[in-house]
Amino acid sequence: MAFNLESLITILQQILSPEQTRWILDDHNKPQLESLLQKAVSLKQIHEKSPVPKIESLESRIREAAHKAEDIIESHMVDQVLCSRPEEVRFTFSTADDDLQQVMQELDSAMEQVVKLVEGKKISTDSSSSSGASFSTDPSWKTVVVGIDEDLMQLKDRLSRMQSKLEIIPIVGMGGIGKTTLARKLYNDPLIVTRFEYCGWITISQDYNVRAILLGLLGCIIGKLSSELIGQKDHQLKDMVYKELYGRRYLIVLDDMWSTSSWDDMRWCFPDCNNGSRIVLTTRESGVAKYADSRSVQHQMQLLNKSDSWNLLNQIVFGEDDDCPDVLQGIGRKIVNDCGGLPLAINVIGGLLCNSERSRDAWEHIAKDVRVAIAETGDQFSNILSLSYNHLPNHLRPCFLYMGAFPEDHEIKASRLVRLWVAEGFLKENGEKSLEEEAEVYLKALVERNLVSVRRNKGNGKGKSYGIHDLLRDLCMRKADEEKFLHVKNARVQKLRILYSMRRVSAHTSYRIGDMFASAEFMSLARSFLCTGLMSREILSPIFFASRLLRVLDVFEMEFPEFPREILQLVNLRFLALSYKFGGLPSEISRLWNLQTLIARFEAFHFLPSQIWEMSELRHLKLKDTQFWIEYGYRKTFVQKKLQTISTVNLDHLISRGFLGYIPNIKNLGICCRFLPSSAVDLRHLHKLQTLKCSFDSPSEGDRSFVATLIFPSSLRKLSLCECAISHKVLTTLCALPDLEVLKLRKCVFDEDEEWDAATQGDAFGSLQFLLLESLNVVRWRADETNFPKLRQLVIRGCSRLEEIPCGIGEILTLQLIELDECSPSAVASARQIQEVQRSDYENYDLQLRIS
Structure with a gap:
């Protein structure tokens, strides 16, 4: 319920912000909008502080009222902009009296119903005696078990080893993956159980009751409970559990724990007498496991492989x-x-x-x-999987539902997902973090809840792309449909219900896709359109004309012959991704005044229109497979405070136009150089710059040394150099970067006689975790663990002349992976030798070797 109000609240806060300069509010509309904002915020806060029982009719009323208010406000804003002259930058916001009055009355009515429900729930909770928990000293268990032998071996070792301190052993994984099954196998193992004096099994669940759990624990320990004991107060029961367990070795299984509060309610019941007691905790939430004991290694359950899956079904x-x-x-x-x-x-x-x-x-x-x-x-x-969704806090629900917008088995880049969430308005402003940083926190939270999984990691170990299990994706789509949040069109969904309230539409295939838009009015209120299937221009054009309220338009997988001019009418856009063959960006692109992210792919070099730098909301500008020049008409009058990403821009134009001084908060920068700069290029004032990609594009080989003219900021974490000259001076400069975690060298030329002698020269990359060497001219490489003390991954591709990998690389304690592709036989042999030494001398079997 609450997340349906978040978008409306964001829109109203933007219009009413004293810092905004685009909208002029008259004396009538301002108090009306302020009143609407106050009602929406109050309703959201009541719901968040006192969760309301789920009533579909009430949720539908609130959702429809919020959507109607958004439609009224944004329709008016779009009309004003489209009817204005190109040079106008300020508009009067004025809506009819009755437009929003009905919405406010509906929210008032919903507020009254919510308050009554909250009060009724409090009374019901106070008088309720339902336990919300179950317990057993010998849980019944009959099921076929396959594929957990390795899990059992690892956990039996942790339960039986001679560690005297109380150990908490978390078993973590998505719903239905077998956490409880694994715990029961351990609990019913005679060799395990006989090690402990007391054993108890408590199933907690989401709506647990502390008193029932305490009585359950006592029942496991002492057996039958007397009426006198049952009448004790909670704190007395906690004392009794503690005293009964004190001095005895015990094994307690806390099954299906959902919240940190449930651990807080029980943690002081378990004494640590240094006698080898154990607590096994099963949960879907990694955060709960970490909260219970941040030092304990979580046992992460994995999906079954194909062989084990077949054996399980067969049995x-x-x-x-x-x-x-x-x-x-x-x-x-x-x-x-x-x-x-x-x-x-x-x-x-x-x-x-x-x-x-x-x-x-x-x-x-x-x-x-x-x-x-x-x-x-x-x-x-369905209910078992739905529990994970039902337990999500309100701010994470739209982020999870959005995962259903992508096709099955789709690998979703983190950067794209984060920018889409920002454009959709799912994030709240936080003074300490940017919207993108806050989105990364949300994404991590979904991973910790085992709803989203990391598919690929970046060089520094952070998630690069993400995915979702097909059955969880089905849950996404089902819940999104119930919430009228998202409608997906693909080959599996062939029928379209006639809904005029579509908010988001995702098209995954061209299969009968035209039928979906036989009437363009279906899309008249849509805010997002994502397309990963092929569609003709004839189908898309009516969508562009009809969907004038769109905030997100992602048609990057399609290729237009030229920039579709119809898009220039979508002045409400926050996110635009598209591909086309001919021409650059039109100067009228600045009409899209709300645009935050622009991703485009087109052929050849082009000047960017100077008007684009007047787009004050722009956060990310990424042109793929090309580079752009800054037009001579660029006016140095507007500082791009929100701009975080620019790629790929010609370095010569960055310097000559003085543009570097007007992007103070840039975090990701891609530059290409055609001519050697006449003087040093100082980037140190870009104190937020974290990722820098530099490439060389000139017929003159001598100009490759341009990278030596760059003065890097100390904030740099990731650096990619392509077709550059690498001298000892350049390497010394890179070593001085304190936070550099990722270094990628592609098609670069080493000046020092085709040799990289890091050991002799004393090159020390103190923070480097990932090193890529691709298509280099290096023949000899000398290095050891002192040069790369924190290196985790070494990837070498196309370095056919490299004789060997230094044996000292194998002494790096953090090294996890060596990957070779199209390298010499001697280099491959040296990598195998490093792996063998790690296994034989250090008993390190974790170092992976990939050769192709």
């Missing part, structure tokens, strides 16, 4: 003694592969196959859409 359907008939093997493996390695899904589909005819026709019917078949088995499976 569920045919038992341990029989095998699947050959005629069903192929279709059976297809079915289990569609479960994505999730044990819960395999168990559900296995039960369905057990009750179906064991014929190829019956199994093929199920195989047509396994996830639909799972969903139709009942609510149990």
Whole structure:
């Protein structure tokens, strides 16, 4: 409910901000907008502080009222801008009296209902005696278990080793992955249980009751509870649990823990008598596990591989003694592969196959859409996954639902996802962090809740791209549809309900896509359109004309012949990504006054129109597969305070136009040089610059030394150099960068006789974690652990002349990966030798070696 109000609140705060200069508010509209803002904020705060029972009709009323207010306000703003002259920069905001009055009345009515619900919930909670927890000294457990032998071995070792201090052992993973199953296998192992004097199993759940948990613990310890004991107060029960456990070695399983508060309620019940006691904690939330004990290593559950998945399904359907008939093997493996390695899904589909005819026709019917078949088995499976969504705080819900906008198995770049969330208005301003930094915190929170997974890491270990399990994606799409948050069009969703309130539309395929937009009015209120399928210009043009309130337009995967002029009418856009063949950016691009992110791909070099620098909201400007020049008409009158990304711009123009002085908050900069600068290029005033990409593009080989003219800021964390000359002076400069974590050298030329002698020259990259050497002229390389003390990944590609990797590289304690591609046999042999030494001399089996 609350997140439906967030976008409206953001719009109103922007209009009413004393710092904004675009909108002039008259004496009537300003108090009306202030009143609307106050009502929306109050309703949101009540919901966040006192969660309201889920009532679909109430949520629908609030959602529709918020959407209607947004539509009224933004329609008026768009009309004003489109009707104005190009040179106008200020507009009068004025709406009719009745437009917003009805919305405010609806919010007032919703507020009254919410207050009554909150008060009623308090009364119900105070008088309720429901436990919200279950306990057992011997939990019943009969299920088929496959693929957890390694997990069991690791955890048995932690439970039985001779560490006397109380140890908390968290088992973490997404819903349905088998955390409880693994914990039960441990709990029921006689060799484990006999080590402890007291054993207890408590299932906590989301809506737990502290008193019930305490009584459950006492029941596990002393058996039958007397009426006198049951009548004790909570603090007395805590004391009793503590005293009963004190001095005894105990094993307690806390199953399905959702919040840090539940740990706070119980932590003082467990004494640490240095006698080898253990607490096993299962949770979907990594943050809860870390809160319970930040020093304890979390046991992260993994999805089953294809072999274990098939073995599990085979045992569920045919038992341990029989095998699947050959005629069903192929279709059976297809079915289990569609479960994505999730044990819960395999168990559900296995039960369905057990009750179906064991014929190829019956199994093929199920195989047509396994996830639909799972969903139709009942609510149990859906409810288990839905618990994770229901437990999400309001500010994370739209971010999770947005994951459904991307195709199945899609690898989503973190930078793109973050910029889309910012454009959608999901983030709240934070004085300490930028919107993008706050979005990264949100993304990390979804990962810690095991709802989103990291697909690829950056060189410094941070997430580069993310993904979502197919079954969680189905949950996303289902919840997004219920919330009228997002509508997805793909080959699996062939029918479109006629909804005039579409807020976000994502098209994944060209399959009958034209049918979706047979009537352009379907898109008249849409705020976002993302397309990863191919569509013709004839289909898209009506969408551009009809969807005048769009904030997000991502059609980057398509290629237009030229910049579509219809887009210039979408003055409400915050995010625009597109590709086209001919021409640069039109000067009228500045009409998109709200634009925050512009990503474009087009052929050849072009001057950027000077008007683009008048776009005060611009945060990210990225032109792919090309470089741009700054037009001579650029006026040095406006400092781009919000601009964080520019790529790729011609360095000569940056200098000659004096542009570097007007981007003080730039974080990501891509530059290309054609001519050697006549003097040093000082970048030290760019104190927020973290990522810098430098490339050389000139027929003159002598100018490659331009990188030696750059004076880098100390804030730099990632540096990429392409086709540059690398001298000892340059390397010394790079070593002096205190925070440099990633260094990529592509097609660079080393001046020192085709040699990089880091050991003799004393080059020390103190913070470097990732080093890429690609297509270099280096023949000899000398280095050891003192040159790269924190290196984690070494990637060498296309360095066919490199004789060997220095053996000293193998002595770097942090090294996790050596990757070689198209390198000499002697270099490959040296890498294998490093790995062998690590295993034989240091018993380090974690160093990975990839050769291709």
